[in-house]
Amino acid sequence: MRFAIYQDSRIGGRSVNEDRMGYCFTRDALLLLLADGMGGHAQGEVAATLALQAMGALFHERAAPGIEDPSHLLEELVFAAHQSLHRYRASQRLTDTPRTTIVACIIQHGKAWWAHCGDSRLYWLRSGRILARTVDHSHVERLITLGRVSPAERATHPDRNKLYNCVGAPSLPQVDRAAPVRLQAGDQLLLCSDGLWSSLREHELAYRLSVGPLETCVPELVRLAAIAGGKNGDNVTALALTWLEDHPAAGESSLLTDSLPHDRVISSLAPLGP
Numbered sequence: 001m002r003f004a005i006y007q008d009s010r011i012g013g014r015s016v017n018e019d020r021m022g023y024c025f026t027r028d029a030l031l032l033l034l035a036d037g038m039g040g041h042a043q044g045e046v047a048a049t050l051a052l053q054a055m056g057a058l059f060h061e062r063a064a065p066g067i068e069d070p071s072h073l074l075e076e077l078v079f080a081a082h083q084s085l086h087r088y089r090a091s092q093r094l095t096d097t098p099r100t101t102i103v104a105c106i107i108q109h110g111k112a113w114w115a116h117c118g119d120s121r122l123y124w125l126r127s128g129r130i131l132a133r134t135v136d137h138s139h140v141e142r143l144i145t146l147g148r149v150s151p152a153e154r155a156t157h158p159d160r161n162k163l164y165n166c167v168g169a170p171s172l173p174q175v176d177r178a179a180p181v182r183l184q185a186g187d188q189l190l191l192c193s194d195g196l197w198s199s200l201r202e203h204e205l206a207y208r209l210s211v212g213p214l215e216t217c218v219p220e221l222v223r224l225a226a227i228a229g230g231k232n233g234d235n236v237t238a239l240a241l242t243w244l245e246d247h248p249a250a251g252e253s254s255l256l257t258d259s260l261p262h263d264r265v266i267s268s269l270a271p272l273g274p
């Protein structure tokens with residue numbers, strides 16, 4: 001498989017960046033991850049880091065080099081992250097467990113599976129159009145679904161930041177899994193924290209991601225969202241991928257995995273600590 005990938009993050013108006021992102025891949029499978037530590041709870045940045053480390057470690061264990069059931073593995077990855085946070089709380093004798101949102105995607109044999117908990121999003125784009133996106137696990141999104149609130153109120157409603165699902169809560173997370181989709185050459189996947197999607201209109205987000213190579217478009221998206229967020233804005237993080245199948249695109253730096261050894265896993269994630 002061949003793909004281009006780029007990631008970027010800015011602290012915005014916060015004192016700490018609680019967003020984390022990264023990816024792992026083998027010859028046949030690719031995992032994309034993004035987590036946004038929840039600032040209303042202790043050590044959000046720790047929650048996001050530990051969650052991604054636990055998920056990366058399990059992917060490393062299961063993808064050799066392919067995955068038998070990507071949808072089921074996504075659920076296992078989220079539960080592994082959840083358990084890691086509760087183990088951390090117990091080992092540190094914390095009164096509360098650090099919490100985080102998560103969005104994750106597995107690509108294998110030209111298909112993409114994704115899952116999420118919370119309001120970090122995944123967008124599937126083609127030729128500058130959004131084909132699908134995740135639905136936030138927020139109170140305002142639930143009100144929109146029930147018809148009690150207009151979608152136009154999404155960005156201003158007082159409950160816009162209140163979530164009913166995350167990783168690290170006392171109860172098990174609800175893992176919202178999408179049906180697999182077949183990718184076409186040129187399709188893009190964008191994983192982002194709410195600091196990005198809440199600051200830019202979706203049509204602008206889609207257009208700006210389509211007009212150049214990712215190493216140019218992604219930092220510009222993050223920069224514009226950080227400016228829009230202003231001095232009180234949230235952390236802004238994006239991880240984007242362009243699917244190239246087996247053919248390179250003009251002007252796009254890409255990775256080709258066909259020559260990787262059967263048991264090799266490449267990762268941008270920090271290793272799981274002791």
